[in-house]
Amino acid sequence: EADIYQTPRYLVIGTGKKITLECSQTMGHDKMYWYQQDPGMELHLIHYSYGVNSTEKGDLSSESTVSRIRTEHFPLTLESARPSHTSQYLCAAAVSGANVLTFGAGSRLTVL
């Protein structure tokens, strides 16, 4: 039983389309994160939020944007998808303190 949900799990889309990857958590955690991971590679932090109306960019520069209007919801949006955006996007949440992350199953995006 997952506590953090990501949709869609898989998405294949054409260049130039706008996409939104959804992430919802039922744990009530304040901290939420988006990581990007290519096959066999490390996770790179692209966005994080410490609470409602708080968002920050991560270490890896990304053309995506995020919003945090509700505690449980942290969607990621790409206004104009490009093939270079093809990757797996992982959403995570953490309770304050030691930053133990609970991850969603991921959204695998392919841009043609």
Added chain:
Amino acid sequence: SQKIEQNSEALNIQEGKTATLTCNYTNYSPAYLQWYRQDPGRGPVFLLLIRENEKEKRKERLKVTFDTTLKQSLFHITASQPADSATYLCALAGSARQLTFGSGTQLTVLP
């Protein structure tokens, strides 16, 4: 620059043996270090956390050591099973307390 290195891209061991995975880091002063397991196509799952003032942590068949002088953590799986086959990631909290992940070690336990 800060760097995390995990040993060899892939590690194959025989069932029943102890698997030992290494995580080395440079230019960090982490307050704690975490280990995660990741199965193909899934998100990582938290396994263990060890703080800078702890030398060793155990959980069932798992053991983690943390040597801040050597800047190294070792992750052991005793009595390994084929179900332990996965990629194991270490993660450290950087200056902003954001977790930075290593690229992982892929472990295969052969029956």
